[in-house]
Amino acid sequence: GLGFCSWKRQRKQLLHPLMANRSLCMAGCSQDASYKRLINEGEKKTVICIEGNIASGKTTCLDYFAKTTSIEVLTEPVPKWRNVRGHNLLGLMYQDSSRWGITLQTYIQLTMLDQHTRPMISPLRMMERSIHSAKHIFVENLYRSGRMPEVDYVVLTEWFEWITKNTDVSVDLIVYLQTSPETCYERLKNRCREEEKIIAMEYLEAIHQLYEEWLIKQTLFKVPSPVLVIPADNDMQKMIEKYEENRDRILTPYNIQHCL
Numbered sequence: 396g397l398g399f400c401s402w403k404r405q406r407k408q409l410l411h412p413l414m415a416n417r418s419l420c421m422a423g424c425s426q427d428a429s430y431k432r433l434i435n436e437g438e439k440k441t442v443i444c445i446e447g448n449i450a451s452g453k454t455t456c457l458d459y460f461a462k463t464t465s466i467e468v469l470t471e472p473v474p475k476w477r478n479v480r481g482h483n484l485l486g487l488m489y490q491d492s493s494r495w496g497i498t499l500q501t502y503i504q505l506t507m508l509d510q511h512t513r514p515m516i517s518p519l520r521m522m523e524r525s526i527h528s529a530k531h532i533f534v535e536n537l538y539r540s541g542r543m544p545e546v547d548y549v550v551l552t553e554w555f556e557w558i559t560k561n562t563d564v565s566v567d568l569i570v571y572l573q574t575s576p577e578t579c580y581e582r583l584k585n586r587c588r589e590e591e592k593i594i595a596m597e598y599l600e601a602i603h604q605l606y607e608e609w610l611i612k613q614t615l616f617k618v619p620s621p622v623l624v625i626p627a628d629n630d631m632q633k634m635i636e637k638y639e640e641n642r643d644r645i646l647t648p649y650n651i652q653h654c655l
């Protein structure tokens with residue numbers, strides 16, 4: 396069934412500047428509405444990231460929420476990765492990941508930083524993946540599989556740490572679309588993106604394992620927000636039902652923290 400990944404280990408970390416006022420507000424306000432108003436009037440806006448393996452259904456999920464809500468939706472900038480002034484970095488990486496992994500991941504880190512720091516046009520932003528998963532899943536996989544030299548990994552890590560320390564790339568909720576690698580393999584074949592034809596089942600298994608270590612076991616790297624897990628192996632109709640069941644939890648992440 397559906398379930399929240401335990402966030403208790405990191406509860407002490409206040410994710411929203413206004414959360415610091417939570418006990419004060421809850422003591423002074425009789426209604427939750429006052430607290431919500433306080434959040435809405437605050438400077439900080441809410442960022443929800445949809446995470447999951449390649450072809451797990453993230454874009455489809457974002458499209459559904461884009462159609463059925465008025466929130467800001469940012470899909471992954473894959474078109475940029477396929478065409479940087481005429482160069483297809485995604486294609487180059489899949490052809491020779493040892494040579495082009497660092498090039499693609501450097502550019503992805505830049506485009507993700509651009510997404511996170513872009514002025515928000517709505518109080519609620521839904522993003523496909525994040526700078527965090529690009530680093531903790533994809534860079535990590537290249538490094539662990541021996542296809543990225545340590546020196547490249549270290550330079551990307553220094554950049555990542557500088558960015559997370561000096562810019563606001565915070566996330567309020569991660570929605571993890573949890574699929575089996577087999578499901579992703581099927582969907583990937585159906586989607587038929589030219590560059591990805593080379594992807595083997597083992598690659599999807601490795602990405603899956605890293606996602607599970609990061610977001611479920613929480614043993615890989617610090618998770619930047621609470622995690623809502625939505626099993627996503629089902630057909631489209633069932634997935635829409637699940638999105639509807641979880642609509643409030645997804646769109647009002649602070650309610651989740653109230654429940655913990």
Ligand SMILES: Nc1ncnc2c1ncn2[C@@H]1O[C@H](COP(=O)(O)OP(=O)(O)O)[C@@H](O)[C@H]1O
Binds near residue numbers: 449453628629631634
């Ligand atoms: N629940 C589903 N059942 C079957 N096919 C799906 C489902 N969700 C998405 N798809 C299809 O699978 C492929 C990958 O979905 P997509 O949303 O592009 O995944 P992602 O953005 O995670 O890579 C697309 O062809 C999409 O139409």
Ligand SMILES: Cc1cn([C@H]2C[C@H](O)[C@@H](COP(=O)(O)O)O2)c(=O)[nH]c1=O
Binds near residue numbers: 488503
């Ligand atoms: C974030 C990120 C992505 N990629 C690759 C993996 C896929 O081939 C595409 C993204 O497509 P998806 O269907 O949205 O998963 O880009 C990568 O190689 N490195 C990354 O950091």
